[in-house]
Amino acid sequence: KQEVTQIPAALSVPEGENLVLNCSFTDSAIYNLQWFRQDPGKGLTSLLLIQSSQREQTSGRLNASLDKSSGRSTLYIAASQPGDSATYLCAVRVVVGNQFYFGTGTSLTVIP
């Protein structure tokens, strides 16, 4: 069974800092990896989707990379803002069974 791990579980940084969130997975047989943002008590908002054949995707201040062979993805947030404070989750879509597996998230706090 695919296992997805996100470390650290929580992160606190001052405003303006660049930061990296990590996601690792145990089975490299995936179709894609998706990064989400979740505000407290709210739904998950899709941030970036990386197909298994891609190395990275960018959207505004966000850049996600994928190294499928090593089972790792990173989400880079440039020039962090207090509005970036949220929990960030990654999910992989596996080939066998075509299901999604989620990490437990990294709770990010950006201090003004």
Next chain:
Amino acid sequence: DADVTQTPRNRITKTGKRIMLECSQTKGHDRMYWYRQDPGLGLRLIYYSFDVKDINKGEISDGYSVSRQAQAKFSLSLESAIPNQTALYFCATSDLRGQGIGELFFGEGSRLTVL
């Protein structure tokens, strides 16, 4: 309007009551999912459906049932609610393409409290 709509958004009920959570989507996706989210446990799959005639159990289906009334509608039922079913429930959709985009889209969630 949201692409994936869940009702109700919040519900408080008592042990033993029957509860239905409803989900409708306008994305035209074939695949629909029900997840529950608990603090520290992440998202766990309850049931999923690849089309109207195809319904499958997820990792935590005990105590739950589902109905896929149409391509756009997927309901989750708790036949006899118990307190440990208190959680945040999410409906999600994705397309059917195996090696295509396959992006997952979520509803806003339904917070259920069982007393």
